[in-house]
């Protein structure tokens with residue numbers, strides 16, 4: 596820390612070092628997204644970081660084996676994963692018994708969904724909307740981007756070397772994964788990432804044969820029942836109206 600609070604010169608050298616590191620290892624144009632992504636870490640490295648967090652979650656959060664939930668999720672999830680170009684055998688989708696209106700994704704093809712949110716879903720298409728959204732977060736390595744931004748702006752070289760050296764992930768890494776210090780607390784992604792996940796989520800659900808308009812009905816329902824901790828995909832930003840307008844635009848473009 597002493598280095599960081601030192602002279603402007605030292606600070607500049609560190610910043611410059613990060614910038615060079617970013618240029619060499621990080622900034623890549625993603626054609627599907629149509630933008631540059633700052634990525635110091637690959638999907639595989641993020642999957643490694645996430646694997647212990649996922650194991651912890653499964654120990655601490657009760658897993659539901661109630662077929663009332665699992666049969667619906669197991670019916671929808673593989674269709675969405677295939678529609679997104681993935682192989683369902685390489686994904687793990689888990690239902691957690693909790694009243695929370697929440698779902699989340701972790702690198703390494705892991706998705707968690709709570710019974711609480713499944714209880715308010717009217718049909719499979721609404722499950723597909725949430726699955727599509729979460730699958731998109733994983734496929735576009737949004738957690739990796741969040742991690743890379745944290746490395747570049749907050750935690751400096753210490754976190755960078757932790758990634759490169761593959762050593763234990765600290766709080767910064769947990770936050771980058773979207774997990775609070777308390778395991779099970781899901782942090783929202785940025786507005787940009789949320790809108791991207793919405794956009795590609797409706798494409799996947801449409802491709803899988805579901806009515807994409809159900810996504811709008813579902814987000815409206817979520818907006819109306821907003822309470823307690825913000826669900827991963829219902830953060831304070833983007834504003835609900837912005838999000839729904841963006842979804843409507845996207846759905847109008849579906850073929």
Ligand SMILES: [Zn+2]
Pocket residue numbers: 728732784788789792827828
């Ligand atoms: Zn999200």
